Amino acid sequence: MREAVIAGYVRSPFTPAQKGALAKVRPDELMAQVVRGLLERTGADPAGLEDMIIGCAFPEGEQGLNVARIVGFLADLPASVAGTTVNRFCGSSMQAIHIAVGAIATGAGEAFVCGGVESMSRVPMMGFNPLPHPGLYERAPEVFISMGLTAENLARKYDILRETQEAFALESQQRAVRAANDGGFTDEIVPIENGGPVTTDGCPRPDTSLEALATLKPAFDTEGSVTAGTSSPLTDGAAAVLVTSADYAQRNGLKPLARIRATAVSGCAPEIMGIGPVEATRKALDRAGLELKQMDLIELNEAFAAQSLAVLGELGLSHKKVNLDGGAIALGHPLGASGARITGKAASLLRREGGKYALATMCIGGGQGIATVLEAA
């Protein structure tokens, strides 16, 4: 079986939906600029690419029309490079990577751009035309439950206090601000041209404090504990990684960040979708023949503090080696882009921190989990 490597990772700045610096940038254009950045920084030859696989959670409007193919034209890729859009909600762009891994393994191509994009400013969550199945809603309304309420369910199930969630959110904010100040994002951020260049993340709140967090009203349930401060914000952004066979990387002088050891997806009850990473992680580690304690660092997508804490608790992990540069609560969560971001981030952190193994995992609306195990290249 041919082995796949991550040979590059970049992303756009992540900025708040509606009021951020990228609100007026079309998602296809945003993704195209990120893809150009990836190819420039890795030095990969566009002509060698088999396919571009782009994740998007609400692939309609400006991010519809098989946006991957559109991005190919916008980024001036040769017409020979194919393009496909993939939707696994929040797990979409990690799924894009998994598809490439599978293709490489079966000899169906050697080099892939795997990315994801979401303009939550320009395409609303739920899409422009929500038309859920009335009969299913009648029989199983939890299938369509709002994400905030799934976090509330986990907070209740695992007795996660509001204060604990707020401490977690504060830590995420502080790590993100520190990383930004230390240049921790310089290598990954591609400036986006929109009048002038947009170069920095817009979501982190350096002035966050426990006191301020404590004053917020519950955002989803009057009786609940989850607030806007302990949730990931609506965000605009795009991310991409270059996935190739190890052999291709070597032949073409690319510099792999990490090898992809194993992948997995799993399903769970939709009303506690946030626990999805637990089963997905177990399956992926099992396939890699590794144990959780061997992971030197972990990227866990922070949809909500309550959800992240539930996963950490169930896996027996501490916050310490999870999300070293902060997570989605601080950085933002452009749904389709987050999977490529955390996988690419885990790979580049392996290089920066010098560990051997890393895990990237995330929860998915509707009740799913997805996980990727990496090994230093």
Add this chain to the structure above:
Amino acid sequence: MQRVAVIGSGVMGGGIAAHLANAGVEVELLDIVPEGAEDRDMLARGAIARLHKTKPAPLMHANFAERIRPGNLNDHLERVSEADWIVEAVLEDLNIKQKVFRDLEKVRKDGSIVSSNTSTIPRAQLVAGMSKRFERDFLITHFFNPPRYLRLLEIVPSPAMEPERLEAFREFADRRLGKGVVTCNDTPGFIGNRVGGYWMQCAINAAIELGLTVEEADAVMGRPIGVPKTAVFGLLDLVGLDLVPHIARSMLATLPEGDDYRRVVAEAEENGIAAIIAGMIGAGYTGRKGKGGFYRLNRTEGGKVKEARSLATGEYAPANRKVALESPRAAKQGLRALVEYPDKGGEYAWKVLSQTLAYTASLVPEIASSISDVDSAMRLGYGWKRGPFEMLDLLGVEWFCERLAAEGIAVPPLLAHGSPLYEGETQLMVEGIYAPVPRARGTLHVADLRKAGEPLASNASASIWDAGDGVALLEFHSKMNSIDPLTLEMVAEAVELVEGGDFVGLVIGNDGEHFSAGANIGLALFVANVGAWEESDKMIRGGQLAFMTLKHSSFPVVGAPSGLAIGGGCELLLACDAIQAHAETYTGLVEVGVGLVPAWGGCKEMLRRWTEAGPHGPMASVTRIFENVGTAKVATSAFEARDMQILRDSDRITMNRDRVLADAKAHCLELVDGYEPPEMATHHLAGPSGRVGLQMAVADLLRSGKATPHDGVVAGELAMVLTGGETDPTEELDDSDILDLEREAILRLMKTAPTLERIEHMLNTGKPLRN
């Protein structure tokens, strides 16, 4: 006038800049560079930021702020060179103002106009020592605060300015800024503050002398006199108590010796009220902007209690909403009945009015060339229903003078003739002759039609008038112009009349403060309470039929709203071919506030409009409508109503209230040639799938406490209508299907107890019940 520069970004400068932006003008807002400022434009920039937070909103649409460019006088003075008009609104200091003027002279272009917003410095002083060019191009333009809402613009023109230029400026202020422009002489306080300041001072003094409480004084000096209900003490709280000594000081500094204003200011010193007000200001009780004033809202103990201050002790106690005086009720018999009523309220009214009206009569022609200018200023600037001279006619000039004489008060020469001050369309001039009351071209009021003759048809709720040139005018005149079966009868009758051939089009509008507050829900409640469901059904069908007939009639119909146009009033507008809206139109479908859904075609029309204009797909438009109607959103201006598709691109906005009906009539006449009635619309709606989508959103709002349980029920019914009931996207519905859905939904809601509780609560308190 495309570009205007405003110098000074304080409360007035910022407010004027905002209102210029409302009028579609590009504005340069310039101020000084504060010492050590990092952002050299910080004052102007800060002023623009404040525009978004100030209540009531100075901007008619948040986007209009983009029309104001911030800058500073050091770096950006050259921007003035592009301006057609430069408004100075800096500190009330002659030297500072003249320095600004000299700077402006260096850069401003020929033909531009410079004006000062001074409220206290005479024009003669401002132009002293300035160049001939400046003197020719300079006027005083005195705006009242807040500039968007107060219609009076006092101007002291330049005697040397070419008449056409002055006329062009007046036209701009009238049509584009919507102002009532009143020409004043160059005297202290012009008209408004001279008369208004005197009146306020008298009213305060008399309250002290006669021992009235602030509630009693306001109960008499407000509505019974024809003055807004804030009356005197409420008004002081509103404008700020510090204004009283401020105006008094500037008046004393400039008024001639022996002017009676001096006497009332001295009186305030003697009777102690001046000291009381000074004490209140010192302690931070400057009115609504401070800790409170003569009234305050006490928010301790959770609630909100309106308290009034005792003039004697300075203690606050819960305000007495129903004062014991009989005289305010006597005012229903007329102003004279009020001032003759034998209680201290009647005595108070006489004491204040006798002084104020006699003083005002003594000021013509000193402050203005005609009495109608004075009356206009007080109506527009202070919101008085009648100006001082109109009040005098109401009292009877002869009677008034006799009583003055009996009390040993000097009778002003203007009144000594004993003749009425107005006769028909003419007014008494100082010379003792009658001259026409000047009227702006292009204005139309129902009051004029009423003076000229009888309506074509009329009942207790509405009348139909011949507005001339083949246009009929339908006027509502029920309480708040609410719509009841009698109104609907007149709608039907108007259609018949015009179809009958004597007319080519119809305008719907009135002179009132509000276009219409919607259906008469009191009637609806009564019918529901006795369970007369057939009657309810009839009322709903009646409205649907009347509005559909109006919409599909063979002639153009133009709605001319101003003020509130909500609920059924909004639905009526939606049934018109075109809307000619006053900029200050507050419109929306607010039915859910009383537990109902729009059922006179409001849902139908919204679906039609959004589908024509908005993003496509079965739910894209519906979601927007659901948000607006489901939250009873009301536009805070006609411009905002455009965002809500209540006004379409082809609809028009009039800035000046006096011109709304005339503009609507002209608009109507434009539509006559080649008019084709609109066809029935067809709708492709999502049916149950879409409904579930909306229900999910509502369920989340319920859980997060943003919606109440009955909100959920009402929203469910609204979702049912907007998604087309049990339809399927492959099916085609027409307007009548949507009307049926509206009717079924509203009838179901009328049969729920929480909806009836909402209606009852609204009728009793004027506020929505959150049940």
